[in-house]
Amino acid sequence: MNRNNSPGKSAKTRVPAVEGLHTMEGEPHLIGGKVPGRETYFFPKHLAGGDPAVGGALELEEVLLSRVGRVWSYTSSNYTPPPPFVAATDPYEPITIAAVELEKEKMVILGQCVAGVTPDDLSIGTDVELVIDTLYEDDEHEYMVWKWKPLEKVHA
């Protein structure tokens, strides 16, 4: 570790793994696009498709998407995905992935689940919330991404 200027200091700079897709301050939200005057949302905004009711090449409004949803389906990646994926751990530990339906936007969004969640912890319909969490890190940075976290069960 070449961190002579700050020995023992563990705080790394948090940066988004990819710019502009989610909030970094305050409440965690995905940043989506919305067709002006219509309830049509896209994520990510910069790769939005068109809504055929109004055509393409629109200037979309930037919106914060709902930060809670229900699991539409879920699975795992038990083997290390190829680059550009960077594993958070060495050796690689399987990640759990959920497709989550946002009620208001009526869209399904894919994401990793927070560490410690296995497929056995999920069902279709499980309530989850969005958090901003570490995707991977290097000596200086934590690279952040959105992840899904099951809401606490009301009765344990």
Next chain:
Amino acid sequence: MEEIAILGVGMHPWGKWGRNFVDYGAAAAQEALDDAGVDWNDVGFVSGAITVRCGYPGYVAGSTFARALGFNGAQVASSYAACASGATALSVARGQIISGATDVALVVGADTTPKGFLAPNEGDRPDDMDWLRFKLVGATNPVYFGLHARRRMDLYGATSEDFAQVKVKNSRHSVHNPRARFTKEYDISDVANSPVVSDPLRLLDICATSDGGAAMVVSSMAYAKAHGVSDPVRVAGISTVTPTFPDTVIDLPYIATDSAAGTAPANRGFKTSIGDRVYAEAGVGPEDVDVAEVYDLSSALELDWYEQLGFCQEGEAEKLLRDGVTTIGGRLPVNPSGGLGAFGEAVPAQAIAQVCELTWQLRGHAEARQVEGARIGITANQGLFGHGSSVLVRR
């Protein structure tokens, strides 16, 4: 829709041969020409299916294969539609034939595939959805297969054993296919003992990636007749439809679906609409189909296709499988070739290979894997980025 004739088909065996993809395509093309009894110099159009994994020669596949056979002055085109590339290449050839631009065309695709997960292009590519899904989610292709398999379990009560039975069935078929890469007969315990790749799917539920090549010689019906072929297998329909907005089912390579908050989704989902189109073109329905080759990227996805192609109602695919309907000897055998589970995916060749198998089936030349009396066959195939295809052939 006007029909075209399939005069000849050919395939280089699937495997992990590690040779130049051009070799596989040229071998398949030569076999198809020989099978058709058509002189290469009579071919007026070459329709290549592109591979994106073999450099520039792969991008200009049509021309690459034409050169390998010896440039003959034919017109040429190359098509890419991911796994549906072969069907798109066939569709381009059909257009040329029906328009009268050519009488006879060669359709050919081949690939040399690297080991392991299919991966996106290199570099920092945040504007590429295919890159984002790997970078931010780790969503390999089997992740999407796993999501869909889990839906079947939750919605329809499918079990891991049902999925394994698809593999077992197709492996039994593959034993009789000399062109398949994997010809071992598997049982349920083999599948159950293979490691989980993407829950609930195990290694033997998921198709490998392979090298291979496939080709067909197609012509106008008039050319076929003049050529002395009075009863050829015909292409009666080709579907390469895109989804309709909003597409609410998450699939490769997207990390989000469309939003249905402002526009209600169509009653028929994307994959169902692929079959709808091909049936409409051919003027037949699911009840007329004798044999099918469907894209079993995973065992569970084969079950999805039974429903999406209208072989049964939603949620009844497991029953169709358990009742033996889709096994050779059943009423509607599916993947008599052994399917992707036995071949492994050679992307640009696969949709062509499906039609090759159906051609042998409809000619009655499929030997020990023959579906008796097959007259109508259908293929189904899933690409990505809104690509998919279906081809309906009849005799």
